[in-house]
Each structure stands twice: as C-alpha cells, then as structure tokens.
Amino acid sequence: MPIPEDVTGEEIDKDVRQELQSLPKGLADDVAKNLVMIARLIDEDPEQAYGYAKVALRLASRVAAVREAAGFAAYANQKYGEALAEFRAARRMSGGVELWPVMADCERGLGRPEKALDMAGAPETHKLDKAGQVEMRLVAAGARRDMGQLDAAIVTLQSPELASSAVQPWTARLRYAYADALLAAGREDEAREWFAKAVESDKDGSTDASDRLAEMDGVEFVDALVTDDDVPVEHEDDEPRTPTDGDVDGDREDDRDGDREGVVDGRERDED
DSSP: OOOOTTOOSTTSOHHHHHHGGGSOHHHHHHHHHHHHHHHHHTTTOHHHHHHHHHHHHHHOTTOHHHHHHHHHHHHHTTOHHHHHHHHHHHHHHHOOOTTHHHHHHHHHHTTOHHHHHHHHTSHHHHTSOHHHHHHHHHHHHHHHHHTTOHHHHHHHHOSHHHHOOSOOTTHHHHHHHHHHHHHHTTOHHHHHHHHHHHHHHOTTOOSOHHHHHHHHTTOOOOOTTOOGGGSOOOOTTOOOOOOOHHHHHHHHHHHHHHHHHOOBTTBOOOOO
C-alpha cells in the first residue's frame, strides 16, 4: 500500500523503534512507516488502517508492537476474533498485561460476556495501572449489561474513580457509562446529573455526552446551513396525493432495511 512522502517512520514511539532494531534497517524503516499509517488512519479510516496492518504483519510478524497494532486495527473493524488472536500473540511476546482489558472486550464482541467477567476477576487485573483498571471496570460493566444485569452494571461502575472530582483521562468515559446505565434503568434525574458531569470533564469531545444531555432536555439542533430556499413551500390549493403501489412498496423496503441495520450494543459481532 502507498506511503505518503511526509511519512518517515521516525514518528513512532521510541520504545517501538527499539523493538524494530532487531530487523535489518531497511525492513525496520518499512515496518515503521506502516505502523505510522495505522496510527494515522485507525480513527478516521479503520479499513485502510487494517490494510496497512496486514502489510506490517507480512513484514514483521514476530515483533510484539506489530502484533499489537494489527490487533487494534482488527478491533477497530469489529473483527474481534482476529483482534483477540493478535493481542494474545503480542502479550506472549512482551509479557505485559496492558492489553488485558481490550482482550476482555474482544470476548464481549464475540458474544462471550461471561468470559469477559472471568477476566475482570483474574490476577492480571490487579497488575494493571489505574487507567487499565478503570478500563477493565468499563468492560466488566458492559459485560453485565450484555447479560441483562443492569443493576449489577451500575454497581460495577461505582468506584472511587467515579466519585472523584479530579479529572483524569478516563473520567469522561467513566461518567458517561454510568449515566447511560442509569438512563437504561429509568433513573432519569440521576442520569441527567451524570451526563452533565461527563460534559464537564470531556474537554476533547471523546463522548457524545453533550448531545445526550441536550436530548434529555428536549433541545433540538437545527442545521445552520439550511436556508429558507431549502424548505419546501406548501400551497393552499395543493391536494393530498394518493400513494401509489410503488410508494407502499418503497416504505416496506425501508422498514426491512431498518430491521437489517439493528445490532446488539452498536456492534456487528464476529463469529469466533
């Protein structure tokens, strides 16, 4: 796959660069450039990022950083079985526990929330840093919701990190998850309070808490680009049009399309 001229490979983290030193220099540079492209595209174009991950894997499948990057690219494309396999390989190579929460979330994606909960209670969780432990808590709460245990999900999210007034990188997502669980449980007043707290801590817009809060308050957003000329004018002498058979068939097809688009928890689950 093409690499833009402005990508040198020097952009990667120094620890990853050190891992690549086991490769011949030319090969290490090529792998580094593909890793840069994965990082650059994974949010805005995950499918393209996945393509670069495949190239990096062909070049250096025995490098832990490459397996980890390939795992995140697969994860971003909802290929949870493939992502889990790459994360496991990366963990075997590196010996670290940092990937434990995302591995558990892959289990959720594969329809195995019970396995995710088992992982949440495993010794590896206690070896995680604070950010990793919060991430594991979010995954465990999601698994509870997958299993229909809404009250247990709410309790799972209740923690010193949630109660703290200090804003950390994980604060907005933790507050958002708690608000969403409360709303699902019908506790609307509490949910609104926590969506508001999520907005306060979400400085980089990592959640749609502000939209959810506005929705609860009945605020409707109007597209500022819409002009009066774009709004159709109804005339008094216009008569209602009788729907044709084609109209009815079209409506039915739209309904079927809507049914096909429904997914569980916003995920398209991969088969294991």
